[in-house]
Each structure stands twice: as C-alpha cells, then as structure tokens.
Amino acid sequence: MTPAGTAPAPDPLPHPVDHLLEGGEDAAPALVLRAGPLSRAEARGRVARLAGWLRGQGLQPGDRVASWAAKGELTCLLPLAAPRAGLVHVPINPLLKRAQVAHVLGDSGARLLLGTGARLVTLESADIPADCTTIEENDALAAASSANVALPPSAAVPDQLAALLYTSGSTGRPKGVMVSHANLWLGAVSVAHYLALTPDDVVLAVLPLSFDYGQNQLLSTWYAGGRVVPLDYLTPRDVVRACVRHGVTTIAAVPPLWVQLVEQDWPPAATAALRRLTNSGGALGEGLVRALRRTIPQAQLFAMYGLTEAFRSTFLDPSLVDSHPTSMGTAVPFAEVLVMRDAVTLAEPGEEGELVHCGPLVAHGYWRDPQRTAERFRAAPPQSSHGGTAVWSGDRVVRDADGLLYFAGRHDAMIKSAGNRISPQEIEEAALATGLAREAAALGVPDQRLGQAVALVVRGDPAGEPALRAALKRELPNYMQPQQLRWVAAMPLGPNGKLDRAALLGDLAEGVEP
Numbered sequence: 001m002t003p004a005g006t007a008p009a010p011d012p013l014p015h016p017v018d019h020l021l022e023g024g025e026d027a028a029p030a031l032v033l034r035a036g037p038l039s040r041a042e043a044r045g046r047v048a049r050l051a052g053w054l055r056g057q058g059l060q061p062g063d064r065v066a067s068w069a070a071k072g073e074l075t076c077l078l079p080l081a082a083p084r085a086g087l088v089h090v091p092i093n094p095l096l097k098r099a100q101v102a103h104v105l106g107d108s109g110a111r112l113l114l115g116t117g118a119r120l121v122t123l124e125s126a127d128i129p130a131d132c133t134t135i136e137e138n139d140a141l142a143a144a145s146s147a148n149v150a151l152p153p154s155a156a157v158p159d160q161l162a163a164l165l166y167t168s169g170s171t172g173r174p175k176g177v178m179v180s181h182a183n184l185w186l187g188a189v190s191v192a193h194y195l196a197l198t199p200d201d202v203v204l205a206v207l208p209l210s211f212d213y214g215q216n217q218l219l220s221t222w223y224a225g226g227r228v229v230p231l232d233y234l235t236p237r238d239v240v241r242a243c244v245r246h247g248v249t250t251i252a253a254v255p256p257l258w259v260q261l262v263e264q265d266w267p268p269a270a271t272a273a274l275r276r277l278t279n280s281g282g283a284l285g286e287g288l289v290r291a292l293r294r295t296i297p298q299a300q301l302f303a304m305y306g307l308t309e310a311f312r313s314t315f316l317d318p319s320l321v322d323s324h325p326t327s328m329g330t331a332v333p334f335a336e337v338l339v340m341r342d343a344v345t346l347a348e349p350g351e352e353g354e355l356v357h358c359g360p361l362v363a364h365g366y367w368r369d370p371q372r373t374a375e376r377f378r379a380a381p382p383q384s385s386h387g388g389t390a391v392w393s394g395d396r397v398v399r400d401a402d403g404l405l406y407f408a409g410r411h412d413a414m415i416k417s418a419g420n421r422i423s424p425q426e427i428e429e430a431a432l433a434t435g436l437a438r439e440a441a442a443l444g445v446p447d448q449r450l451g452q453a454v455a456l457v458v459r460g461d462p463a464g465e466p467a468l469r470a471a472l473k474r475e476l477p478n479y480m481q482p483q484q485l486r487w488v489a490a491m492p493l494g495p496n497g498k499l500d501r502a503a504l505l506g507d508l509a510e511g512v513e514p
Contacts, residue, residue: 014182014360016156018084020222021047028199029227031076032246037227043077045150050074050081052149053140057112057133061086064108064164067137068092068101068115071230074137075209076218078114083162083181084154090164090176091210093495094119094232100174102127104166108176108367114140158182164367165212167308176367177212177308186360187212187311188219190333194315195250195276195302199225202273204248206231206239206257211496212308213280217252236260243270250274254281254497255288259439262291271296276318278302281498283407283425287432289325303329305407309376310357310391313337314405326429328397328405335359336386339399346383347399352408355397356381358390396423413501415444417452420479427472427480431456434471436464439491441499445484445508455508456482459491484508 021030026041038046054065065082067089069075075091082089090108092101094116101123105113110132113120117136128134156162162184164176197203203221205228207214221228229246233239239261242248251274253261258279277292277299284292284303292301300318305328307313314337316329331337339353340346347353358380365373380390396408409423416422427442439459444452458468465485472481492503 014158014185016083016154016160017162017181017184017188017219018047018051018080018156019153020080020185020188020219022153024199024225028225030222031073032202032227032229033073033076038073040222040225046073046144047077047080047084048150048152049148050077050141050144051084051151053144053147054081054085054087054112055151056147056149059085059087059111062088062161063111064088064090066090066092066105066108066110066113066115068094068096068113068119069137070094070116070232071205071209072137074114074141076228076230079163079184079209079215079218083156083160084151086154086156088161088164090166091215092166093208093210095208095495098122098124098127103173104176105129105132107174108164108166156181158185159364161364163215165210165215165308175369175372178364178367179212180364182360183311183363184215184219186334187216188223190312190335190361191216191220192224193333195220195278197221197224197226197250201226201249201275202229202246203227203250203252204229204231204239204242204246205252206233207252207254207280208496211281212311213252213304213306214496216311221250236264240264240266240270243274247273250276250278252278252280255279255284256439256491256493256499257497258284258288258292262288262295263438266295271298274299276300276302278304280304280306280312281496283326283328285425285429285432286325287429287435289321293322303327304332305329305405307357307391307393307395309363309393310335311361311363313355313357313361313393316404320404324404326406328407330403330405332361334361336384337405338381338383338390339397339405340381340392344382346381349399349401352396352398355393355395355405356384356390357393358384358386358388360386362389362391415442415452415454417444417447417454417479418450422454422480427454427456427476427482430472430475431458431468433475434468436460436468436471439499441491441501441504442482443501443505443508445505447483453483454480455484455486457486457488457491457504457508459488462487 030040030043166174205217303316336358424442428440431437431440447453492500494500
C-alpha cells in the first residue's frame with residue numbers, strides 16, 4: 001500500500017481499445033440510438049466497416065481524424081473505428097464555435113473532419129488545414145455501409161496513440177492530451193470495476209463525448225457488457241424523461257447539472273431502476289451530496305476526482321458518502337496517488353500538498369507541446385512504486401489519518417489576499433451551507449491594497465443578501481469576506497458543462513451581469 005493508497009487492479013493487461021465490443025453476447029444491446037438499439041454484434045460490424053472505410057481514405061497510420069457532431073452513431077463508434085484503422089481520433093465538443101474548432105483542427109493537424117452539415121458550413125476556408133478533407137457524417141456512414149469493407153480487430157501495441165482529447169482551455173488555449181490504447185482500455189476496466197457495472201446496466205451518456213469521462217461512459221459500459229443511451233439534453237427535464245423511457249441504471253454528470261437535477265420532480269418511474277450516480281468535473285459539496293441522497297436515496301453516489309492528463313485519480317466508496325460527504329476518497333484501480341509537500345517529500349496526514357498521479361493511466365503528454373508537457377508531466381516522486389512519468393496536477397489536497405483525500409483547491413485558482421492563501425471552495429461551501437445560495441463561485445479580483453479581493457457570485461434570491469453576508473461574517477474570518485457580492489439568474493458554463501470561472505472573471509472585470 002502506498003502512502004495515499006492504490007486500489008487493487010482487476011486485470012492489468014491492456015488490450016487495443018477497439019477490442020472493447022468483441023466479447024459478450026452477440027444479441028445483447030450495446031447502443032441505443034434514435035433509430036433504435038444496436039446489438040453488440042451489429043455495433044461490432046459497424047465499427048469494422050467504418051474502420052475499413054477510413055482506411056480507404058488515403059490516410060497514413062497515425063493521421064488524425066476529427067469529429068464534430070452531436071451524439072449519434074458516428075461519434076459513439078469512431079473512438080473504436082479510428083484506432084482500428086491505425087488513426088488517431090480527435091473528438092471536438094459540438095458546443096464549440098468555429099474559432100475554437102479551427103484551433104483544434106490546426107493544432108492537431110487533422111487530415112479528415114467528419115461532422116454535422118450544419119456545423120461544417122459555419123467554418124471558413126481558413127479554419128480548415130489545407131490538407132484536411134471535410135465530410136458530412138451521414139455521407140460518411142452511408143459510404144462505410146455501402147463499401148462494406150470490414151477491418152478485423154487491430155493488433156495495436158498498448159502505447160500506440162489512440163486519441164487526442166482537448167482540454168476545455170479555461171486557463172489558456174486548449175491543449176491536446178495524448179491518450180494511448182492502454183490509457184483508454186485501463187480507464188474502461190478501472191471504472192467498470194469500481195462502479196461494479198454489469199451486462200444489465202443501462203448508462204445514460206449525458207456528458208460530452210469529447211470529455212474524458214464522457215467518452216469513458218461508452219468504453220466502461222461496453223467493457224462490462226452493458227448498453228449506452230446517448231443523450232444530448234436541452235433541459236434537465238429531458239434527463240428525467242430519458243430515465244423513465246429507458247430504465248436507466250446509471251447517470252454521470254458534473255456539479256452544475258446535478259444542481260439542476262435535484263431541483264426537478266423525480267417520479268417513481270424515473271428513479272425505479274437507478275442504481276448509481278457518478279460525479280466528476282468538480283466537487284459536489286456537502287449540501288449537494290445531501291440533496292442527491294434525499295432525491296434518489298436508493299442509488300449509490302460515487303464522488304470522483306480526475307484530470308484529463310491522467311483520466312480518473314480517486315473515488316469515494318459510496319458507503320462513506322454520508323459520513324465523509326466532502327472527501328475525494330482514495331485511488332481508483334491502476335492509479336497511484338501521492339500527496340507531496342515538495343518534489344521529494346510526502347505531506348504528512350492533515351498537511352496540504354500537491355496531488356501527484358502515477359501509474360498506467362497517466363497520458364503521454366501534450367500534443368506537439370514539449371514545454372507544457374515538461375511542466376506537468378515530470379518524473380514520479382521517489383516514493384512511487386510505479387516510477388516513470390507522473391502528472392503533477394497543481395491541485396492542492398489533504399490526506400487524513402485514514403487515507404481519505406480532501407480537495408483544498410487549485411494552485412492557480414487560490415485567492416491571494418493581503419498575504420493570505422484562500423481556498424475558493426471554503427467560501428463557496430460556507431455560502432451554500434446557508435441555504436440562501438443555490439450555486440456559488442468565489443474568485444479573486446485585482447485590488448491595489450490587498451493584491452486580490454474576494455468576489456462571490458451567487459445564484460439565488462438577491463433579497464437574501466443581508467442574511468447571507470451576516471452568515472458569512474459568523475462563519476468565515478475577516479480576510480475571507482467577499483468585498484463584491486454579485487447575484488445572477490444563471491451561472492455561465494463551459495463546453496463540458498462545468499462552471500466557467502474565466503467567463504465569470506471577465507464579467508466581473510467588465511462590470512457586466514454574467
């Protein structure tokens with residue numbers, strides 16, 4: 001056992017990611033599309049034909065194939081079909097606009113872009129690399145079906161590049177994280193193992209498929225033999241309706257969506273089959289944990305922490321959620337998680353340190369960016385049992401005496417005010433605990449006297465401001481008190497559904513309503 005704990009691994013042998021559908025019952029449903037369900041045998045056949053068609057497009061091994069479309073057959077099967085053809089898949093969030101898409105295409109050097117026609121026409125000629133071909137997704141699927149050239153499962157080596165997953169770019173231009181077959185395969189095995197997914201599970205794929213955990217919704221479910229229901233929802237109510245319609249057993253979401261979902265009316269038909277709720281992309285906070293437990297009490301709640309550079313790092317056993325609602329838990333299978341005081345010294349229990357992720361889930365760096373790769377992907381600490389390259393996350397955490405981890409904040413998100421280091425999360429949790437804030441975001445804004453002053457953006461009824469300020473004065477020291485308190489009707493979200501703190505900072509700087 002490492003100092004922060006390494007979860008036992010079920011099957012450490014990685015396989016090419018395109019093998020994920022090869023096992024299981026042929027007739028078992030694998031993917032539920034608008035046109036109807038696909039069995040595992042049908043899904044395998046379509047992956048094979050799509051891979052065969054891609055191989056015939058004049059592309060070279062290792063070339064990048066981008067997809068920019070809503071959830072459907074193409075976006076669900078391409079993560080397997082492109083690697084089977086020896087290509088690298090670059091999923092692009094369909095919510096991105098042309099300038100962001102142009103950056104991803106140019107940075108990745110994509111040779112082929114498959115997308116929805118309505119999206120492709122928004123791109124200008126300068127947005128598309130000169131040697132990149134664009135094809136409408138329905139045309140690609142029809143061509144793959146009519147060509148009927150099926151490729152067998154690949155024999156890719158574990159470290160071969162399978163995908164570039166672009167981060168949301170909240171702290172700069174999006175970076176392409178290089179993900180191998182082994183990374184994707186072991187990520188699928190890890191999540192399927194600790195969630196205890198089974199062949200009768202129905203997983204509602206709510207998260208964007210360009211998001212690391214969003215894509216894992218597909219891969220972990222298929223590894224376990226279950227079925228995936230992709231959903232591009234317009235309102236939170238659509239999620240509730242989908243649970244009724246499909247008998248959903250598992251939902252993965254990010255905190256802003258969970259906040260909206262607990263505000264919905266959940267009829268018994270929507271919760272009857274639900275077994276587990278999983279969270280990523282930010283801390284839930286004690287108030288939201290309690291609300292989820294009240295709303296869907298029979299479902300196990302899995303709080304998780306991860307970063308694209310290493311996929312998942314930790315999860316909290318659902319049996320500990322009620323007693324430790326703010327904990328990140330311990331390491332997921334295949335992950336080794338250390339808390340470091342500095343480059344060579346482990347933090348003591350109760351002492352804040354940097355979370356360092358070691359082991360085979362660590363990605364292969366940033367695409368064509370050796371400088372930023374060297375900053376984040378560095379030699380593992382001497383205490384690591386894995387050694388090799390580790391991801392130094394920049395996230396500050398605390399490990400308690402029982403080995404449970406607690407998030408303190410991102411190093412670059414900490415508010416530095418009058419010499420004090422302030423965790424935004426601490427202020428946000430205090431605001432949420434009053435019941436006067438439905439959502440809260442604390443940020444540091446420039447201040448000539450303090451360096452940074454605390455600004456608090458709150459979704460709720462502005463009439464509650466006097467009571468909120470009074471409660472914060474009781475609960476927080478003077479240096480944590482917000483100098484600015486802004487009430488909003490809705491929080492801005494990024495492409496992955498997470499809170500967009502960069503947008504909030506921009507709005508505060510300009511003095512406009514977020």
